[in-house]
Amino acid sequence: MREPEVTYKPESLTASRPLLWGAAVLSLIMMAPVAWLVGLSIKSNQDLMMGTDSVFRFPYTLVNYLNILHSSQVFGWLLNSVIVATGHTLGVLVLSSLAGYGFARLEFPFRRTVFVIVLFGLAVPEQAVIIARHQMFSWLNLHNTYLGLMLPGFSSAFGVFLMTQFFRAIPKDIDEAALLDNASQFRIFWKIMLPLTLPAQATLGIFTFLGAWNDYWWPLISATRKEMYTLTIGIASSQTNFAQSEGLGFLAAQAVFASLPAIIVYLIFQRHIVTAVSGGAVK
Amino acid sequence: MSASIELENVSKRYGALTVLDDISLSIAAGEFVVFLGPSGCGKSTLLRMIAGLEDVSSGTISVGGRRVDTLPPGKRGVAMVFQSYALYPHMTVRQNMAFGLENIGVPKDEIGRRVKAAAQTLEIDHLIDRKPQKLSGGQRQRVAIGRAIVKEPAAFLFDEPLSNLDAALRGRTRLELAQLHARLGSTMIFVTHDQVEAMTLADRIVIMNARRIEQIGTPMEIYQRPATRFVASFIGSPTMNFLPLTAIEKGQSGLALSVAGLGRVETSFPSQTKIDVEGASLGIRAEDLSISAEGETGIPLKAEIVERLGDRTLVYGVLGDGSKLTVEADGRAAVRAGEVLQVRLAPDTFHLFAADGRAVRGGQ
Ligand SMILES: Nc1ncnc2c1ncn2[C@@H]1O[C@H](COP(=O)(O)OP(=O)(O)OP(=O)(O)O)[C@@H](O)[C@H]1O
Ligand SMILES: [Mg+2]
Numbered sequence: 001m002r003e004p005e006v007t008y009k010p011e012s013l014t015a016s017r018p019l020l021w022g023a024a025v026l027s028l029i030m031m032a033p034v035a036w037l038v039g040l041s042i043k044s045n046q047d048l049m050m051g052t053d054s055v056f057r058f059p060y061t062l063v064n065y066l067n068i069l070h071s072s073q074v075f076g077w078l079l080n081s082v083i084v085a086t087g088h089t090l091g092v093l094v095l096s097s098l099a100g101y102g103f104a105r106l107e108f109p110f111r112r113t114v115f116v117i118v119l120f121g122l123a124v125p126e127q128a129v130i131i132a133r134h135q136m137f138s139w140l141n142l143h144n145t146y147l148g149l150m151l152p153g154f155s156s157a158f159g160v161f162l163m164t165q166f167f168r169a170i171p172k173d174i175d176e177a178a179l180l181d182n183a184s185q186f187r188i189f190w191k192i193m194l195p196l197t198l199p200a201q202a203t204l205g206i207f208t209f210l211g212a213w214n215d216y217w218w219p220l221i222s223a224t225r226k227e228m229y230t231l232t233i234g235i236a237s238s239q240t241n242f243a244q245s246e247g248l249g250f251l252a253a254q255a256v257f258a259s260l261p262a263i264i265v266y267l268i269f270q271r272h273i274v275t276a277v278s279g280g281a282v283k
Numbered sequence: 284m285s286a287s288i289e290l291e292n293v294s295k296r297y298g299a300l301t302v303l304d305d306i307s308l309s310i311a312a313g314e315f316v317v318f319l320g321p322s323g324c325g326k327s328t329l330l331r332m333i334a335g336l337e338d339v340s341s342g343t344i345s346v347g348g349r350r351v352d353t354l355p356p357g358k359r360g361v362a363m364v365f366q367s368y369a370l371y372p373h374m375t376v377r378q379n380m381a382f383g384l385e386n387i388g389v390p391k392d393e394i395g396r397r398v399k400a401a402a403q404t405l406e407i408d409h410l411i412d413r414k415p416q417k418l419s420g421g422q423r424q425r426v427a428i429g430r431a432i433v434k435e436p437a438a439f440l441f442d443e444p445l446s447n448l449d450a451a452l453r454g455r456t457r458l459e460l461a462q463l464h465a466r467l468g469s470t471m472i473f474v475t476h477d478q479v480e481a482m483t484l485a486d487r488i489v490i491m492n493a494r495r496i497e498q499i500g501t502p503m504e505i506y507q508r509p510a511t512r513f514v515a516s517f518i519g520s521p522t523m524n525f526l527p528l529t530a531i532e533k534g535q536s537g538l539a540l541s542v543a544g545l546g547r548v549e550t551s552f553p554s555q556t557k558i559d560v561e562g563a564s565l566g567i568r569a570e571d572l573s574i575s576a577e578g579e580t581g582i583p584l585k586a587e588i589v590e591r592l593g594d595r596t597l598v599y600g601v602l603g604d605g606s607k608l609t610v611e612a613d614g615r616a617a618v619r620a621g622e623v624l625q626v627r628l629a630p631d632t633f634h635l636f637a638a639d640g641r642a643v644r645g646g647q
Contacts, residue, residue: 171369177371
């Protein structure tokens with residue numbers, strides 16, 4: 001017998017026209033500044049001096065990008081950003097996973113109270129503590145160090161909350177089966193529970209990384225020496241010193257260059273984000 | 284490989300709430316014991332205490348003569364199959380089965396050999412590299428059993444392992460479990476609230492109710508000689524008929540009972556039996572009643588509902604005084620709802636229960 005042919009068309013695939021147009025217009029509005037930036041970055045500084053409308057005319061050039069390779073400090077800043085954002089992300093993942101597992105599975109005194117206190121962290125804005133933190137780091141001689149740039153981010157109330165919820169969603173039977181399988185507490189965490197939270201790790205990791213990558217305020221305060229700048233601070237400083245900078249096209253090229261790593265990270269991990277958001281990770 | 288299990292005065296309390304009260308039970312090596320009881324009576328709790336997943340509030344548990352209630356779950360030599368199967372979702376079938384052996388340092392080739400043997404026994408060797416998500420309910424169930432088998436445990440603990448399967452698969456798996464028990468000869472404890480599973484699988488059934496064990500016995504003992512009114516009503520379908528007593532006297536050869544709806548009946552319960560009429564009741568299984576042939580006399584019963592099951596017919600009716608009575612008749616019995624039948628009693632099949640629910644022995 002032959003399989004009957006599938007002839008129906010799912011309704012969701014044929015979105016209505018007005019909706020499509022609406023989405024297109026919104027996308028254009030979102031994309032315009034990005035496109036503008038890319039346009040500026042492929043024009044020579046001389047052309048841009050005459051007026052930025054030259055973006056719409058030939059000739060285009062990659063000279064600004066070549067200049068980054070040769071002259072700019074961008075590479076140093078890029079490296080700083082990679083180190084800080086990666087360290088920050090790893091710290092958040094490790095601490096949030098351990099804390100989440102603890103809150104979800106271990107019995108200890110004042111567990112609920114401590115959890116509530118941790119969640120209070122969500123309500124405290126960075127601005128409220130920045131002066132105290134600045135002083136503390138200054139006493140500890142942590143300013144202008146990688147550790148100093150990373151440390152404040154480690155305590156992520158959101159991360160702890162997310163991981164706690166994720167661990168809680170894993171059926172208790174699974175831990176118990178592992179207990180009966182002679183697994184130690186750490187082995188249960190490491191071999192059973194942690195792998196089951198991978199989608200959450202990916203989500204938390206990518207958001208943390210992007211947040212750290214784009215962070216501006218704390219690096220601005222903590223990194224005062226130019227060689228400790230992260231990308232955001234570095235680029236901002238060259239933009240504010242526009243008069244001494246090497247021109248608008250060069251700045252735009254720097255900005256494009258700076259956002260590439262974040263885009264790459266997003267592209268690599270976006271599959272996991274979709275998995276995590278659409279659920280069904282633990283069944 | 285199989286071991287006896289001994290529970291002595293085991294209790295479980297959650298704060299002020301007592302969930303199990305002074306349970307004592309000994310299970311012989313190789314025996315298949317079923318814990319049967321209504322929801323919430325503590326079956327799972329008792330099983331989990333044997334497994335080590337719950338602490339014992341008081342009392343002791345031994346497996347194979349060795350006291351285990353102070354040992355962690357992994358060290359007790361028992362394996363458990365969960366109702367939810369509790370497979371590790373991120374591991375393949377092979378890894379699921381191997382995990383417990385890796386944890387105790389069994390050599391790799393030995394693990395491979397045991398996993399292969401178990402997979403063949405359970406006919407899941409073609410699924411060995413799949414993850415649980417890609418398995419059907421019945422296949423997951425087999426993997427869960429396989430995970431227990433490879434550990435070669437002293438005893439298997441099952442907590443309602445069949446309840447997530449559809450009816451046909453449940454019946455088949457039940458048979459396979461019986462075969463597995465016959466082949467391995469291991470001690471098995473099986474928790475269920477399905478009396479068919481209990482009757483068909485068990486060497487002995489432990490009937491539990493409200494924190495206590497009501498009766499322990501072979502399936503036929505439990506069915507034929509229920510120790511309490513609870514057991515009598517819990518086992519058997521349709522439920523046993525219970526009729527209150529109004530008087531108990533010495534009869535010709537045993538007790539003569541005045542039964543609501545039936546009048547005075549002579550029984551073979553020894554006449555010296557001491558029993559208070561207050562709260563006492565007579566139990567009669569539907570299958571021990573029959574419909575008299577045309578013209579014979581009997582107890583009149585007005586049939587209200589007639590259920591035809593093919594091989595037998597269940598007649599739900601009311602007696603003269605309004606008491607309800609269920610009678611099991613032949614599959615071809617010509618009974619219609621609304622009709623008045625004559626019912627014949629078989630006094631030596633009666634069960635007599637005192638006010639506290641205890642069965643009065645003797646007679647039958
Ligand atoms: N952690 C707990 N705290 C308090 N009471 C509990 C706890 N766990 C179980 N109980 C109680 O213990 C009793 C027995 O529970 P248990 O799960 O053993 O019942 P069961 O016989 O397995 O029922 P079922 O057939 O529904 O699975 C129930 O009344 C339950 O409410
Ligand atoms: Mg249960």
